Amino acid sequence: MSTVATVAEASQHLKPLISDLGLILMTAGIAVLVFKKLKQPLVLGYLIAGFLAGNHIDFFPSVTDPKSVDVWAEIGVIILLFSLGLEFSFKKLMKVGGTASITAITQIITMVIMGFLVGQWLGWKQMDSIFLGVILSISSTTIILKTFDELGVKAQKFAGIVIGSLIVQDIVAILMMVLLSTVAVSQQFSGSELMFSVLKLVFFLIAWFVGGIFFIPTLLKKIKNLMTDEMTLIVSLALCLMMVILASNAGFSPALGAFIMGSIIAETTQAEHIEHLIKPIKDLFGAVFFVSVGMLIDPKMLYEYAFPVLILTFVTIFGQSISSTIGALISGQPLKQSVQTGMSLSQIGEFSFIIATLGMSMNVTSKFLYPVVVAVSAVTTFTTPFMVKMATPFSAYLERKLPKKWLKNITRYSTNTQAIKSASTWQVVLKAYILQIVIHTIIILAIILLSAKFVLPLVENSKFGNAITALITIIVLAPFLWALSLRRVAVKEVEILRKERKYKGPIMMMVLFRMGLAIFYIGFLLNIFFSPLIAFFALITAIAAYVFFPKKLHSQYLKIENHFLQNLNNRDIIKIDRKYASLTPWDGHMTTFKIAKESNIAGKTLLELRLREEMGINIAFIKRGEIMVKIPTKNERLFPGDEICVIGTDAQVKEFKGYLLQHEFEPPKNVEKPEIILQQLELNKVDLIGKSISQSLLREKANGMVVGIERNGKRLLNPESDLVLQKDDILWVVGDKKRMNQFFAE
Incomplete structure (x- = not known):
């Protein structure tokens, strides 16, 4: 009886989950058909479908259990962020360059401040205003890319700046989600807490990325011959959910973990194939997410907050356009491309929904904020194509109306900015040293913390457990400690600077700092496993061993580094467009x-x-x-x-x-299609008798071809063009029926 009761209880829990999913997919399917027919963005269709299927509209069927919708929506966010990560790639961020970075950061800072001030002006709570500012600062990748495809402007240079800006916005959005979570939990703006959250995020991002690139491409390469499409899909989703668990355990949102794993897989040689396999699942759960977003829209709140929706729509369109245009101008772009860039980024979309969902799930924002944000997104989705179309004529209008002096200064600034040479030798050296210190510090600390948290508890009660664990950890760390302290970087630039007296001191200080940092990490590790006195003697021993085996450590580190770089660059090697990017x-x-x-x-x-x-x-x-x-x-x-x-x-x-x-043939419109037939005609046209087939001009005038002649009961197939036609010949002709009848009737 207990088994039967358990099954019955499980079916009761399962039923609303399945029935609500069926309702969501049904409304999404109808939305796809309708909005595809209307040639409108599908995201907007999903929102409206969710609105109609929500509990606020009684005329249509509604979900029975809102919590089940939340489950599907959370899965949808994870899959959506995973697929965004597959398209993102941290290497793309490194290659974006100053123009897109300056444009995106200028837009984000301006819109966060503007959104916060508008929220305060409307009399909203401080937390609502903070979330509003962040929500209004992130443009929609999905809507912009779809608009560019439909308008055929993806080939133009400004589109590259826009896409680069969207890449920067994506990573900044992830950062702001973490910061908002910190602010929401503490309910105060503690500078130390925010700084700790940023450092924690940077630490985990680099640790996960470096570790992921080192292991995951190798794993996928090793099992490539065993992988079918089904197995590839399962393995990639398993990796995604594994990172989701790691991110949750580290105190971050599950969406961040999905995004990170997607960006790691984006660097593998199988990225395009995995992206292709994930696409149907992304479309499915993306539709579920956006429909669930639409279900949260309360029409009463939209009516009540119609004025804020109007104001925020105005702020989004003009605020993002102007701030992005200014950012592009600051980065050194000409006026036309700056205006095109700014007017293309004038909307909000999927990341704004996710951030608004975060506020609701943490119960720190008011209920009206969500439907207001969705309404603003819906309006700006409609206006985006018109803004992109109007960008070129509007830039021409500005060139006519702006003072000549302004235009001259903009042109001069743009020319000078793009002519700026590469960074100075000192900047190159400083950047190389900082990068060396940051990356290896994070790797070393990550290994120490993992060893202390997972390995030490297993052996701390044994007699020599601490010593063995410490020894193994130092052996693992040794190549990275060597690279942190002694590995030469920017060799040519350092040699140039050594010849100048003023740089000798700073270079020596940086070398000593790196060596001191390596010794500190060794001491930090040993102090975890031993008492301070034992740790001190162990430190002396470790340093001695460390000094005696530099070549071995160098060789070991180079193997690790080459493996990492090979995994990182494999995809670039096989992609031909990257091969020609340097051209x-x-x-x-x-x-x-x-x-x-x-x-x-x-x-x-x-x-x-x-x-x-x-x-x-x-x-x-x-x-x-x-x-x-x-x-x-x-x-x-x-x-x-x-x-x-x-x-x-x-x-x-x-x-x-x-x-x-x-050079494309354009067939004339409303022209009758010729009827090509094989017909038999008796030659009784006087002006053709005595002429050869070529002289008859049958091909030129009637578009016909003689394929046979019947003469005196005999048939001649495929006659030569110089054959002379005789009276009473019967011609077998292929051609346009109408034109041949007219020709022989004349």
Whole structure:
């Protein structure tokens, strides 16, 4: 009886979970069909579908258990952040450069301050205002990328700045989620707590990333031959959930763990394949998340807070546009590209929902904030395509209306900024030393803390357990301690600086500081396992051993470093677009086009087309089905359906796009389709008798071809063009029925 009761109880718990999921997916499916037909963003459709399926609307079926929706929504956030991480990659962040970073940071700082002040002006609580500022500072990656695809502007340079800014915004959003969690828990703005939270986040980000890159690509490579699509999907999701658990145990949100694991896998050679496998799951749970967001919208609150929605929509559109434009100008971009960048970033989206959800889950924000944010997002989703379209004419308008002196100063500043040379030799050395210290400090501390937390409790009661554990830990740490203290970095730059007297002292101080730091970490480790006196003698012994085996430590460290760098760079090596990225340090960029089946350049060689000579365009590769032609030669032909990757500036790419359109055949509209038939005609046309088939002009005038002649009971197939036609010949002709009848009737 107890088993039956347990099964019955389980089914009661399972039923609302399954039925609510069915309702969510049904409303999402209807939204997909309707909004696809209307050519509107699907995210907006999911929000409206959730709104209609929520408990606030009685006309439509509603969910029975809101808590079950929360479960599915949390899973949706994890999968959504994992897929965002797969598209993110920390290496992309390092390659974004100053322009996108300055643009994004200027926008975020401005909008956080502006959002907070507007919230205070509206009379909202301080915590509501803080969350509002952060929510309004993050643009929507999903909406912008979809808009760029639909408008066909992804090839333009400003789009690259926008995408780079979105990458920076993503990582800053993760940072702000951690900071908001700290502020929400303490309910106060303690500078020390915020600093501790930032340092803790940086520590775990670097530790997870370095450890993940060292182990995970190697794991995936080792089991690659055993992996089917099904196993690859399961393993990647298992890794995602493992990092979710680690992040939760470390005091961070599960979404952060999912994002980190996605960014680690993004550096592996199987990233594209995993991203392809994850996409259906991302679409499924992404729809669940956005529908669940829509379910939380209360129409009464929207009516009550219509004025704040209007004000915040205005602030979002104009505040983000202006702040991003100013940021792009500060980074040294011309006026036109700055305006295009700013007006493209004028909306909020998925990260704003996640941050608003965080506030609700922690019970630190008011209930009205969530539906207000969703309403602002819905309006700005509609306005985004119009803002992108209006950017170019608006920049032209500004160029006409702004004072000539301002335009001249902007142009001069842009030119001077882009002409600035690379960092000074001292800056290069300082950056290399700081990077060396930070990365190895985090690795060393992570190993010490792991050993103290997980290994020491297992052996601390045994006689020699502490000594053995300390010895093993020092052996593991030895290569990193050597690299921290003695490894030479920026060798050429250091040699240059040593020749100048004023730099000798600072360089020596940095070397001594690194050595002292390594000794401190050895002492810190030994102090955990032993009493201070024993730790002191062990420290002397460790330093002595450390000095006597420098070559061995050097060799061991190089093996570790080479393995890490190989894992980190494997994906770059096999990606051809990264191979050619170094060819475009100016304002050139790579864009892909498809040769239309109607194009009359199909079949011609690159030598015949003279694309480089005529337009300055270089072709990086040609993709033909599953075949990739890398660095095509001048004798390579283009075929219908080929995807070609070209390298050029905005102007060159635009000219090439027009060139492709000019060389496409455009069939006339409302033209009757010819009826091609094989028909038998008796030759009684006087002006054709005595002429050869070619002289009859049958092909030119009637679009017909003689395939046979019947003469005196004999049939001649495929007659030669010089055959003379005779009276009473019966012609077998293939061609347009209407035109041939007209020709023979004349």
